[in-house]
Amino acid sequence: MNVHSLIVASIAIMLLLAFSIVIFVVNYQRKVIRHQDEIKSINEQKQLELIQASIQGQEEERMRIATELHDDVGATLSSVRLFLHSSMQKDADESVILQSKQLLDQSIRSVRNISHKLQPAILNQLGLHASLESFASIINRSSVLSLTYRSLCPLPKLSEATELSVYRMLQELTSNLIKHSGACAVTIESSVENGFLQIILLHDGQGLTNEMYQELIYKKGAIGLKNIVNRLKSINATIEFSSEEKGNFRICILTPIVS
Amino acid sequence: MTLQPYIVVSALSPLLAIVIGIVYKKKSLLWYYAIADFGFDAGIILLKRVWKTNYSLAGNLFFLLEFLFFAFAFRKRIFRNDKEFGLIISVLILGYLYYTVICHSPFEHHLTGAAIFFSAPYILWCILGFHSIMFQKNNRIIALEKSSFFWLNTALILYACGSIILFLFYDYLTALKGNKEFLSLWLIVFISVNILKNIVLVPIVYFYKKEEYECT
Numbered sequence: 131m132n133v134h135s136l137i138v139a140s141i142a143i144m145l146l147l148a149f150s151i152v153i154f155v156v157n158y159q160r161k162v163i164r165h166q167d168e169i170k171s172i173n174e175q176k177q178l179e180l181i182q183a184s185i186q187g188q189e190e191e192r193m194r195i196a197t198e199l200h201d202d203v204g205a206t207l208s209s210v211r212l213f214l215h216s217s218m219q220k221d222a223d224e225s226v227i228l229q230s231k232q233l234l235d236q237s238i239r240s241v242r243n244i245s246h247k248l249q250p251a252i253l254n255q256l257g258l259h260a261s262l263e264s265f266a267s268i269i270n271r272s273s274v275l276s277l278t279y280r281s282l283c284p285l286p287k288l289s290e291a292t293e294l295s296v297y298r299m300l301q302e303l304t305s306n307l308i309k310h311s312g313a314c315a316v317t318i319e320s321s322v323e324n325g326f327l328q329i330i331l332l333h334d335g336q337g338l339t340n341e342m343y344q345e346l347i348y349k350k351g352a353i354g355l356k357n358i359v360n361r362l363k364s365i366n367a368t369i370e371f372s373s374e375e376k377g378n379f380r381i382c383i384l385t386p387i388v389s
Numbered sequence: 390m391t392l393q394p395y396i397v398v399s400a401l402s403p404l405l406a407i408v409i410g411i412v413y414k415k416k417s418l419l420w421y422y423a424i425a426d427f428g429f430d431a432g433i434i435l436l437k438r439v440w441k442t443n444y445s446l447a448g449n450l451f452f453l454l455e456f457l458f459f460a461f462a463f464r465k466r467i468f469r470n471d472k473e474f475g476l477i478i479s480v481l482i483l484g485y486l487y488y489t490v491i492c493h494s495p496f497e498h499h500l501t502g503a504a505i506f507f508s509a510p511y512i513l514w515c516i517l518g519f520h521s522i523m524f525q526k527n528n529r530i531i532a533l534e535k536s537s538f539f540w541l542n543t544a545l546i547l548y549a550c551g552s553i554i555l556f557l558f559y560d561y562l563t564a565l566k567g568n569k570e571f572l573s574l575w576l577i578v579f580i581s582v583n584i585l586k587n588i589v590l591v592p593i594v595y596f597y598k599k600e601e602y603e604c605t
Contacts, residue, residue: 133561134571140554141578147552152543155519162523167532348585 139279153264176348198244203364206237258293262318274308275316282321289388293359296329296385303331303381311335322387329383337379338371343359392576399580400430402587406594416596419541422458423590445498449489452503459511462541465603467517481506504556511549518542537596544589551582
């Protein structure tokens, strides 16, 4: 091979290299754009599922209230109406009036129960700490599992939205633990650190890791978890699932303190 | 075979970018480079063919000017600060001047200096430029076909890769007597990469955005 051929070959190789670099950059950029499009589409899908879960949650709650109103309060008030109607036709019968009064008391209790389920009164009146103590005692009374609640420091008064969201998330998580984890003992600890409220839920059942949680919220179903995601978003909070030593699992909710 | 038409086409090739800059009012640094390129190419033709005088000084000066244009175009994209930019550019210019003026003569055509001190850095800058495009801050994605900086890197890497070997062997080839055919081939290849670079100047000028040259 003479020098001339070598020069021509070198030029050709250099130009080929230059073209290769340009093509590599173009292909790389295309790949990145494709990847970003995929992420965008997954996020949109996730958003859609969260909205659907939120709507489904609302619908289920409405259905529950409708059922309770119809089957319980409605039926009781119909009975009261019948009693009152019959008491109008006969001479005043004290037992009928008394029965009507009892039925009305029952209806009032039912309405109060429904109202409490919608918005726990104790949360508004006494705050998150007392509500969680009350929640623990309700769970312990059911003997399904042993729930211990302790606060490592006095909790500040938080905004209504934050307190309700934290309370609802703990309700949902505990309900999930009862249904799916087979846990016997659960401990909820609350503390305040660097302007954040930290709630740690420790349990001895079969728990989730962050990866499993991410997988579940992208899957269809898991409405409870998707509602948790919605609530976390609404108060700018984060959740972390991890496994501890001795086979225990830990769920940590971190939320900024907004009074 | 006469190469005159190719030389004229090569000299006229920056005109498209100049017209685009005027029509769309995009008078950037690289638009001025297109004017300089056109001016020098046309000037060299006049010196060589019409006045039949020595054009080597103009050619050597143009390489220096061209280097400054490209260096300033890359300044904020690949150099960390003005001190680094100043130091590197000074070293390269001094190296070129030493090779061209002291080792040889500015009135002679010696392209090895341009290959070592200009074409080689161009290739390196383009690689760094492409890297800065691929890994932008904040994971920003840009549309390459509308990126003036991407087109600048493309034009320059093709021009530099094509010309570096030509420039390196220019002295060797001119030293050989009776090598006219190969010198013609040399000129054809150089004119081709030069025309290619000047055509790519069109998207460089058209899509120019100041901020694209000022941040990574």
